Amino acid sequence: MADFPTTARVVIIGGGAVGASSLYHLAKAGWTDCVLLEKNELTAGSTWHAAGNVPTFSSSWSIMNMQRYSAQLYRGLGEAVDYPMNYHVTGSVRLGHSRERLQEFKRVVGMGRYQGMDLNILGPDEVRSRYPFLETHDLAGALYDPYDGDIDPAQLTQALAKGARQMGARIERFCPATGVRREGDEWVVETPKGEIRCEIVVNAAGYYAREVAKMFGRDLPMMVMSHQYLLFDTIPELESWSKGVGHKLPLLRDVDSSYYLRQEKYGFNLGPYENPCRAHWATPDDPMPEDFSFQLFPDDLERLEWHINDAMARVPLLGQANLTKVINGPIPYTPDGNPLIGPMPGVPNAFEACVFTFGICQAGGAGKVLAEWVTEGATEWDMWSCDPRRFTGFEDPQYCVEKGMEVYGHEYAIHFPHHVWPVGRGKKLSAVHDRTAALGAQFGPYNGWERALWYARPGDDVSEDAQRTWEREGPWFGAVREECLAVRDACGILDLPGFSRFMLTGDGAADWLSRQITGRLPSVGRLGLAYFADEKGRIVTEMSVARMGEAQFLLITAATAQLHDKEWLLRHLAPGLSLVDATEGWSCQILTGPKSREVLAACSDADLGRGWLTFQTARIAGAEVYLFRVSFAGELGWEIHSRVADTARVWDAVMAAGGPVGLRPFGMFALNSLRVEKGYRAWKGDLSTDYTLLQGGLERFVDWSKPEFRGKAALEAEKQRGVTKRFVTLTVEAGECDPPYMSTLWHEGQVVGETTSGYFGHRVGKVVALGMLRAELAVPGTVVEVEVFGERCRAVVCEDAPLWDAKNERLRA
Numbered sequence: 001m002a003d004f005p006t007t008a009r010v011v012i013i014g015g016g017a018v019g020a021s022s023l024y025h026l027a028k029a030g031w032t033d034c035v036l037l038e039k040n041e042l043t044a045g046s047t048w049h050a051a052g053n054v055p056t057f058s059s060s061w062s063i064m065n066m067q068r069y070s071a072q073l074y075r076g077l078g079e080a081v082d083y084p085m086n087y088h089v090t091g092s093v094r095l096g097h098s099r100e101r102l103q104e105f106k107r108v109v110g111m112g113r114y115q116g117m118d119l120n121i122l123g124p125d126e127v128r129s130r131y132p133f134l135e136t137h138d139l140a141g142a143l144y145d146p147y148d149g150d151i152d153p154a155q156l157t158q159a160l161a162k163g164a165r166q167m168g169a170r171i172e173r174f175c176p177a178t179g180v181r182r183e184g185d186e187w188v189v190e191t192p193k194g195e196i197r198c199e200i201v202v203n204a205a206g207y208y209a210r211e212v213a214k215m216f217g218r219d220l221p222m223m224v225m226s227h228q229y230l231l232f233d234t235i236p237e238l239e240s241w242s243k244g245v246g247h248k249l250p251l252l253r254d255v256d257s258s259y260y261l262r263q264e265k266y267g268f269n270l271g272p273y274e275n276p277c278r279a280h281w282a283t284p285d286d287p288m289p290e291d292f293s294f295q296l297f298p299d300d301l302e303r304l305e306w307h308i309n310d311a312m313a314r315v316p317l318l319g320q321a322n323l324t325k326v327i328n329g330p331i332p333y334t335p336d337g338n339p340l341i342g343p344m345p346g347v348p349n350a351f352e353a354c355v356f357t358f359g360i361c362q363a364g365g366a367g368k369v370l371a372e373w374v375t376e377g378a379t380e381w382d383m384w385s386c387d388p389r390r391f392t393g394f395e396d397p398q399y400c401v402e403k404g405m406e407v408y409g410h411e412y413a414i415h416f417p418h419h420v421w422p423v424g425r426g427k428k429l430s431a432v433h434d435r436t437a438a439l440g441a442q443f444g445p446y447n448g449w450e451r452a453l454w455y456a457r458p459g460d461d462v463s464e465d466a467q468r469t470w471e472r473e474g475p476w477f478g479a480v481r482e483e484c485l486a487v488r489d490a491c492g493i494l495d496l497p498g499f500s501r502f503m504l505t506g507d508g509a510a511d512w513l514s515r516q517i518t519g520r521l522p523s524v525g526r527l528g529l530a531y532f533a534d535e536k537g538r539i540v541t542e543m544s545v546a547r548m549g550e551a552q553f554l555l556i557t558a559a560t561a562q563l564h565d566k567e568w569l570l571r572h573l574a575p576g577l578s579l580v581d582a583t584e585g586w587s588c589q590i591l592t593g594p595k596s597r598e599v600l601a602a603c604s605d606a607d608l609g610r611g612w613l614t615f616q617t618a619r620i621a622g623a624e625v626y627l628f629r630v631s632f633a634g635e636l637g638w639e640i641h642s643r644v645a646d647t648a649r650v651w652d653a654v655m656a657a658g659g660p661v662g663l664r665p666f667g668m669f670a671l672n673s674l675r676v677e678k679g680y681r682a683w684k685g686d687l688s689t690d691y692t693l694l695q696g697g698l699e700r701f702v703d704w705s706k707p708e709f710r711g712k713a714a715l716e717a718e719k720q721r722g723v724t725k726r727f728v729t730l731t732v733e734a735g736e737c738d739p740p741y742m743s744t745l746w747h748e749g750q751v752v753g754e755t756t757s758g759y760f761g762h763r764v765g766k767v768v769a770l771g772m773l774r775a776e777l778a779v780p781g782t783v784v785e786v787e788v789f790g791e792r793c794r795a796v797v798c799e800d801a802p803l804w805d806a807k808n809e810r811l812r813a
């Protein structure tokens, strides 16, 4: 024990692929005074039995980034650390059975190209030339990923561990973390071998992450599935083919049938994501064992029968092979299937890198991201998709189990833009949920809050099946159009429960807030949009700030940003200031359209002459409400903020007053259409840490005259250097589909930017895209092309003003 480290800068708990990669990347960043604790032998968790597939494919930009990085890292890792590994880059074919699937592939090809990868689409005949044993008669095509392959997960982990050790980091095996405690600014990590005093702790405990999180008082949103793959014996025909051509078959994924099939030596490895599937350790009669190191669940082949038969029909060669082994291991899931990488919510100097469902292909990228969080407090790529703060605490164990099973059972499903997954719904309901439901609202969850997406009219198809399309004109299209036109011509009301809201008070609040935001604070009685930048000048978040008093501010932000923004504010809060999360007590409706003044005049005592960006208290149906003179829809309008207890009667009164002028409820789809026409950005789409404020076209929200605000130096330097890409609004001559997030922009045969939003604008009658374009091209009138599912569509850069109501006259009316 004499050698046991008693201090370290960082302690990582968990020695799977992810923990080892985190240690490696911390050491690479120069943080070598780090210790990894593994309660058993390295790889004892999920890593030892993983199949080791290393795809780059993802329809998420950030996940693709991580996986691409991993594949690149793994190629050179063996040599870099002198630990040879079995890493076969075989390429893969991903089969498509439908037009929609090929559209998904084409979109990913576009994203991949932008990340420097050469993925491509194959016709059914070309697939056969890559994969001769394949039945292709019913295929629409395939995606070929030349970077895909498989790696030995244990060797990968050992290589990362070796590399980390070579740089000076330490690994303590057979040394569980049994507890943690905070002493002053330090953590003390308790183990049977002794205590380690450290600055920072990382939870990389895989499927034990919830247990480790409990040591920090955190209830971590996750569950555990059982996942199997089947190993088949040598097939002589495959052996002679493989020897003849000198390589393995590419990895095959039949995503519409939900399995992968990989050549393993001269046999096969078949791995299905079945539905129905099986959760483990989710009920009192199936408790999680204290230790499951290097263990497996009993085989359960019955539930895979369909997939085995389907795979044999697809690759008849498989029928010749004997099944030799089944691996059935635990695999952790968060409610959305993405891992947790980033700051541990509510806990200082603690981070998470856990709950990986694809932890082998993501370990490389995850280690990079985790190390950046720890050493720099921020990541190169926007990693909101994996940020622990995207879960806000409503995700109880049953919700986690149900969502985990839903994700697993649809692991390869296409994520359509208007589709809402049905499980785990109704967690948080608006006070007027019954009323909006009765009016035909079709709901979708936002941080658990059910909000109307659109209002179905009699006869509109509200089936889930009808949502599974990339096309713009789904069953909602006509209704959304009517909703938008009602907002344009008369008045609309959008019930918006769950806006996150924080009350900031205390002496010095104004000074402090001014240093947090890039722009000017509003004066008392007024409100404004405020942007928070990081040290690099990148966009962290956007909030509405209402100044209630000299030292009293109400900060309102997106529902999904609740925990993220709260943590950001609390992390920087000056001593003596108070920040209270008032989200639960209040609700909101957006009342907007040229007749909204008439509606409020008929039901409130408000002073309706007050201008844009003011607020006031008023009475509606006897209840005190706040009226904010703003509209994200870009028409005359007010946000009505009421206490939840009053919300229903306020709604009733407004609806009754609006009847005569044609007030109509509208939903989030309509709001999306209305806001893109105004060039209003959405958080974590258009506004993310992938862009600086200057790139985001937000300089009018930067007050250069302020002596100090976070990010000022970086923004000044960027301004001096010249901004390289700029936010633009484009009108697009798109076909049947709107450009999805991260569609590439082309100019003279080169990729010159990307879209961050795309939707049909019903007031302007055009497809509108928001995006980022090389600065020299960001000139009104420039013609570019947007690649929409593989098709290049003509697009024109608009004036640097809203497409609808360029001078904001309707807004200020």
Ligand SMILES: Cc1cc2nc3c(=O)[nH]c(=O)nc-3n(C[C@H](O)[C@H](O)[C@H](O)COP(=O)(O)OP(=O)(O)OC[C@H]3O[C@@H](n4cnc5c(N)ncnc54)[C@H](O)[C@@H]3O)c2cc1C
Binding pocket: 013, 014, 015, 016, 017, 018, 019, 020, 037, 038, 039, 040, 041, 042, 043, 044, 045, 046, 047, 048, 049, 050, 051, 052, 053, 054, 175, 176, 177, 178, 204, 205, 206, 207, 208, 212, 227, 228, 229, 293, 327, 328, 329, 330, 331, 353, 354, 355, 356, 357, 358, 359, 360, 361, 362
């Ligand atoms: C059958 C199967 C096939 C799979 N195939 C693939 C695949 O092909 N590709 C892919 O990308 N992913 C695959 N996966 C998923 C992959 O296995 C996991 O995502 C990955 O191994 C997670 O790595 P990790 O480091 O996060 O967790 P783990 O490997 O589970 O490591 C966590 C470690 O923490 C240790 N630990 C826990 N508590 C403590 C404590 N208190 N103190 C100290 N140490 C502790 C554990 O012993 C464990 O070693 C598969 C999973 C299964 C079940």
